[in-house]
Amino acid sequence: MPSVVSHLRSILAPLCLAFALMFAVAAPAAAQLSFKPTDQAVHEDKLLEALKAGEKVTGRITIPDRMAASLIQPAGREWRDFQRSMLPWIGGIAIIGMTVLLAAFLLIRGRIRIEKGFSGRTILRFASFERFMHWVTATCFIILGLSGLNISFGRSLLLPLIGPEAFSMLTHWGKLAHNYLAFPFMLGIATMFAVWVKDNIPSRMDWNWIKAGGGLLRNGQHPPAKRFNAGQKGIFWMVIIGGVLMSLSGWFLLFPYQAGDVTSLQIWTVVHAIVALLFIAGILAHIYIGSVGMEGAFDAMGTGQVDVNWAKEHHALWVEEEQAKGRTPAGAPPRGMPAE
């Protein structure tokens, strides 16, 4: 028996070796024969699932347009959702919300009067260049704002009223205006910054002004302020920061694909749209307070001359400074006032 076992072993050992060799040799051939593309298949579903947010399925392309190498960009759907679902909410809340807020404010607080009434004497608050700068920028802003709102909401609000041809032509001209007025607007923002930044550095005084509610909430309270009070400084910095963000994001939309591919354009349009809506809401408040909301305020950007009483109530320290410089109020004839 042992001999049989030994014999069997002596047979089996080389057999096993031979078989091992056989498989070693035949394996690549067999692999070749049984090659299943499925083993190495690229499944679209898996590829898409593996993508991180904002990523694209990208490959190689033989045409010069490198962006065409992006095969599928699922982010397009999120951008679409932002445009069609989120943006109307943001726009609605920001613009309609601000309008309601201002209407309520007007209703409750009423117009903020000059407590002591018009003195009839005025003092120069904004030089002609400053006013020019303001109104150029403001005009640009209004056209940019309206044409921008038209791009986002005109399809729902205006298109049904005037029909596709008229609406398309209007939007086309609006787009051109938007593109070209962007440049004077950017120039205006830069000039405003240069001219007014020195008067808009925040200080401790601003904190007191804010704590006192800026004198807006109650009559007869006028926290002291230099040339610009904290509220105006807020508007200034909103305009500067908002303007820079709009300029930056707009620049990349004006010159597409300079900063990247479609993903960056998607991001910049989102930034542009959100900042724009907040900006517009803020400027609505600015327009309100500078016109309907406060007696005597419009003159500052209208004629440039504000009533001395208005100036003393809102910018007591600035009037003192001006007088110290020898810039006395002009002896203008008494202004025609309401019999109050």
Next chain:
Amino acid sequence: MPSVVSHLRSILAPLCLAFALMFAVAAPAAAQLSFKPTDQAVHEDKLLEALKAGEKVTGRITIPDRMAASLIQPAGREWRDFQRSMLPWIGGIAIIGMTVLLAAFLLIRGRIRIEKGFSGRTILRFASFERFMHWVTATCFIILGLSGLNISFGRSLLLPLIGPEAFSMLTHWGKLAHNYLAFPFMLGIATMFAVWVKDNIPSRMDWNWIKAGGGLLRNGQHPPAKRFNAGQKGIFWMVIIGGVLMSLSGWFLLFPYQAGDVTSLQIWTVVHAIVALLFIAGILAHIYIGSVGMEGAFDAMGTGQVDVNWAKEHHALWVEEEQAKGRTPAGAPPRGMPAE
């Protein structure tokens, strides 16, 4: 030592088996891996060399036009050579050769006269239906012949004279005439056969007529003949056989691809062209003898009435037969003869 050998054998035997098995398994895989298309490559040159005359390199095609399955047909080149090289020689020899022959005959033998001169009395040789049949067929033949010659030689002879547009239009109308006149021509051939075959059965008498040279070579010799002598019988059978060959070959050209593919069309055009040229040459001789070549002969197909002297000289037995039937020569007024 024997134990070692035995041991070695016991190792080697299964090893060999294993290796054999390995090769058996791996062989197809290896064949797959080392597949060289060149081993089984189809070489165009070899394919073309292996072709027999008239064969084509043919495969499978997925469009409905089955003839398109022929990939290369080298026979086209031979057909071209026939058209451009051989056909002008055949045509030249047949037609110019026959014309020269007839001119020489006229020069040497002169016009064959009625020895006894015009009798002034005539006998009906061809009834009006026979003459109608003859002339319809003859007219068709002339137009068919001319338009056919134009297809083969017009390009060289006529095109340089009248320019491509006029020549193309002429050839186009010629082709239409050729196609449509084929039918009355075929009808004419068939009718001629039906009407005249009984008088054209060859007999021993024809042999004597031929031995005597038909009386054409020397004056005063007139071997007896019934209605048609051997010469006329020859013309008859040439017309019948030629007509059938022309009709058959022409039919396949009129309705291409009914009888086969391009190869059969090549053959039929060659048959059509060669038979046509010989036919034309033969008919030239027929025209000669029936007009310029023999005094009194044209009347047979012209008025149908031949002079009795002409009839007796050329168709002595037929005149006797006619008189036996009681068909006496018409007492026509003496014919205006030259003063000979």
Next chain:
Amino acid sequence: MARVKFLCDADRCIECNACVTACKNEHDVPWGINRRRVVTINDGKPGERSVSMACMHCTDAPCAAVCPVSCFYTTADGVVLHSKDLCIGCGYCFYACPFGAPQYPKVGNFGSRGKMDKCTYCAGGPEADSTPAEYAKYGQNRLAEGKLPICAEMCSTKSLLAGDGAIIAEIYKERVMKRGYGSGMWGWKTAYSDSPTG
């Protein structure tokens, strides 16, 4: 005709670019615009696949959803077309399109890119069928002549299929069954929100 679709079977595409050439030729598409393109992923690596991609004529098309001037419309066959007369070239459709289909003749100078151009499924545009005006703006209208898009008609491996969505999906499913694998109907789920092969 039912709802027409495109289907690219990437397991068959040999990246010959004949679809690209055929499309450019059929519609006289100007330099720089490619209504169709072939993208190769994993180039030179295991699992390399090429996909011919153009406008997929999506159900509930994103381009139509975001267009500020609403210049898109969907035909009875499910083909997504647009009016170049209305288009203002703003680029929004390109941002929203998952497949990069919209193309513009110009890039740059103050965002004026010219009228958007994209695959029409060889179905022209809003102009009267097969008129020179339609050809000049949108190319051949093969659908009006009863023909399918030239890209798919010419595909040498029939990797790219065009026609009734139900039929071409059926063809693809049969292929997958027969060969035992399939890398997916590229873009199908994204475009049509369904996936017949699961």
Next chain:
Amino acid sequence: MARVKFLCDADRCIECNACVTACKNEHDVPWGINRRRVVTINDGKPGERSVSMACMHCTDAPCAAVCPVSCFYTTADGVVLHSKDLCIGCGYCFYACPFGAPQYPKVGNFGSRGKMDKCTYCAGGPEADSTPAEYAKYGQNRLAEGKLPICAEMCSTKSLLAGDGAIIAEIYKERVMKRGYGSGMWGWKTAYSDSPTG
């Protein structure tokens, strides 16, 4: 441009018939006429080869030699064209052509087949270049636009080559050198009486 030719590398042809489709589409070739076709020899057997064949634009073209009205002419590029105004539809060119290139719109009725039609190497006809009259009779004149024949441009495997005869022969020779075999430049010797690969 030098002498242009066609070259079909049968070792590459996958019988996709895109060349056939492209040609029919480019020139609006009517039903029943195929200016180009793909023939498969040894179908399903070892040594199967497919060859895309059309007019080879022969040197000393047989069609031109046998035409009864001499309606053929050869352009400066070596393209063999014909005038449909002069053609009488006799069929002689078809009998002589080694490649079965000439096609006729009709077959039968008393041999009136209509004007012959064949591959123009996408070079139109005797009419003024790229005119509607030329298009109606002969199809697109791509050569006049600086483009090569659409069949070869669209060939997915670049089996069918068109262009300067010297250059495409060189390409073929390089291929044969590289892959180590070649079944021949189909029809080349018959058409051009030379054979660069010996």
